[in-house]
Amino acid sequence: MKIMLKITSQFTSVKNRWIKISAVIAVSSLLLVGGYFSYCWISDYVEQQIPLEKAPDEVPGKIITLKKLKEEYFIDFHNMYSSTVRKAFEQSETTTLGYMIDYLHREMEQDRKGQQLMYCIFDNKDNKLIGALEIREKNSYDPGQFSCWTNEQYWGGGRIQEATKLITNVYFRLKPHEKSYIAHVRVWNKRSYHALKKAGFKEIAFFYENGKATRYIMEMTRK
Numbered sequence: 001m002k003i004m005l006k007i008t009s010q011f012t013s014v015k016n017r018w019i020k021i022s023a024v025i026a027v028s029s030l031l032l033v034g035g036y037f038s039y040c041w042i043s044d045y046v047e048q049q050i051p052l053e054k055a056p057d058e059v060p061g062k063i064i065t066l067k068k069l070k071e072e073y074f075i076d077f078h079n080m081y082s083s084t085v086r087k088a089f090e091q092s093e094t095t096t097l098g099y100m101i102d103y104l105h106r107e108m109e110q111d112r113k114g115q116q117l118m119y120c121i122f123d124n125k126d127n128k129l130i131g132a133l134e135i136r137e138k139n140s141y142d143p144g145q146f147s148c149w150t151n152e153q154y155w156g157g158g159r160i161q162e163a164t165k166l167i168t169n170v171y172f173r174l175k176p177h178e179k180s181y182i183a184h185v186r187v188w189n190k191r192s193y194h195a196l197k198k199a200g201f202k203e204i205a206f207f208y209e210n211g212k213a214t215r216y217i218m219e220m221t222r223k
Contacts, residue, residue, distance in 0.1 A: 052173040055117055059170060061162045066119035066170075069108055069132070073120055074101055076129040080151040085131075088149065088189060107134075117171050121163050123154060130154040133163055135171050135181055143207070144184030146220070155191075164199035164220075172222050180221040187214055 059066040069077075078100040083093040111118045111134075118134035131150030138145060150159055172178060184207055185193045193216055197203070201220050206213035 050173065051176045052170065055170055055174060059119065059166045061124070061166050063124055063157065064130075064159050064163050064166075065122045065124055066133075066163060066166050067122055069104065069111065069118060069120050071104075073129055074104055077104060077120065077132065080129055080131065081149070082151055084152045085149050088192065089147075090186070110136075117167065117174065119163075119167055121148075121150060121159065123159070130159070131163070133160075133167055135167060138182075143182065143217075144215070145181045146183035158198075160195045161199040164196070164201075168200070168220055178222070180219050183218045183220070184215040185218060187216060193218075 055068075057068045067073075075097070078097050081100070086093055086095075107116075107118055110116045114137075116134050116136040119132065120129050121131040121133065122128065123130045131148065131154070133148035134146070136142065136145045136147075148160055148164065150163075171181065183196055183201055185196060187206075196218055199220075201218040203216050204219045205217040207215035207217050209215075
């Protein structure tokens with residue numbers, strides 16, 4: 001009887017020790033997991049808030065990547081800037097490669113001087129240049145600061161929305177004093193209007209030309 005009691009007591013003691021060890025492991029695991037998620041959330045938050053002294057050359061996203069314009073992209077840029085895209089900007093259907101190269105050199109110079117923030121948009125699936133977007137400094141002759149486009153073969157799928165969010169994060173980190181920036185969208189261009197609404201822009205007014213409302217004025221504000 002005494003032997004049985006002794007064995008039972010030893011078994012209970014071992015069992016209790018395993019329960020304590022298991023409890024410690026479980027709590028430690030929860031703390032580690034909780035700490036991991038907290039670290040990830042804090043890291044993302046800090047990355048979005050820390051000011052930048054210089055715009056990064058590349059900004060990766062889930063479905064697209066933003067890359068600074070380079071001369072090696074000029075031909076692809078020209079080819080992707082199709083007649084359909086040009087129509088959305090109320091431009092002539094075609095242009096020469098020479099004209100486009102001159103234009104892109106001016107764009108690169110404005111970006112270098114800090115007069116605008118510009119990126120090319122690359123699709124992550126095929127790594128092709130599919131469009132571009134920019135945020136210009138405020139000026140008196142062009143009240144709209146933002147413009148963006150993608151080739152019609154890549155319309156949909158959230159590409160413009162993600163590109164807009166990525167460049168917006170960079171812009172506000174470069175310009176901590178800025179609270180918002182403005183986009184102008186032609187009233188007839190419903191596709192662009194709805195795309196910018198999905199990206200986070202809010203319609204705030206109309207822009208009038210010759211007494212007629214011709215553009216939506218849309219604002220992106222700092223979160």
